[in-house]
Amino acid sequence: MLKKSKNHMPLYLSLANIIKNKITENKYQIGKKIPSEMELQKEYCVSRTTVRKALKILSEENYLIKLPGKGTFVSDKSNEIQTQNQKFSSLTDSAAKSGKKISNRLISIKSVAGNDEQHTFLQTTNEQQIIEIKRLRYIDDIPFCLEWIWLAPKFNAIKAEDLNMPLYQILQKKFHINPGKGKKTFKIAFANREESFLLNVDEKTPLMQIKDLVYDDHNLPLHITQEIIRSDKFTYAVNH
Structure with a gap:
């Protein structure tokens, strides 16, 4: 039975750490399927919600990859590409260099609880x-990218802005802030029902998932962005 640790770590984080250790110790091998959610529930005597939260964290960290209809497998983290940029380039800038026009449609803007990674990077509690x-x-x-942007609460006034405009144009005009250095992480994801509908692709189509951790030009955390992109419509070049 999985019990809360003395430092009061949530059960789902404890379970995520156990699974992560089994991966690093090669007990769960790269490319192999891990136990099902039900099997993990029984093994550790935890709820389905706890198991799903743990697996979600490990998927976001690219330890696991979920293949719809097949199960959850250990990912090869060597397939994850990370880049450290001296100067951060936005998707809009990248598209402009190739002569393409980028436009945006706001789906939603709201305040959310946030996860541990977001609070750590944005320096929020x-x-x-x-x-x-x-x-x-x-x-x-042509729709090619579904995008989520997370900002610290000090940027709450951005809710009144026209968020169909480029993000950095808004940040510069409203808050006098420019992006500085950033880190990109690339991996493969598979289109879920919402993504397939919005991006006009078949469900389970392989897509490119890009996560950006971006600092401002004073080296303070600015935002986290996650993009799910149709690779048939847009290609990134990574300079070494």
């Missing part, structure tokens, strides 16, 4: 809510 912006992005009027 677990009690604070962070701002979540969700947009559908178009390249030459």
Whole structure:
């Protein structure tokens, strides 16, 4: 039975750490399927919610990959590409260099609880809510990217802005802030029902998932962005 640790770590984090250790110790091998959610529930005497939260964290960290209809497998983290940028380039800038036109459609903006990674990077407490912006992005009027942006609560005034505009244009105009250095993480994801509908692709289609951790030009944390992109419509070049 999995019990709460002395430092009061949530059960789902304890379970995530156990699974992560089994992966690093090669007890769960790369490319192999891990026990099902039900099997993990029984083995550790925890709820389904606890198991799902643990698996979600490990998927976000690229330890696991969920294949719809097949199960959850150990990912090869060597397939994850990370880049450290001296100067951060936005998707809009990247598209402009190739002569493409980027436009945005706001889906939602709201305050959310946030996860541990977001609070750590944005330097907020677990009690604070962070701002979540969700947009559908178009390249030459064709939907190609579903985007989430997370900002610290000090940027709450951004809710009154026209979020169909480029993010950095808004941040510069409203808050006098420019992006500085950033880190990109690339991995493969598979389209779920919402993503397939919004991006006009078949469900389970392989997509490119890009996560950005971006600092401002004073080296302070600025935002986290996650993009799910149709690789048939947009390609990133990584300079070494």
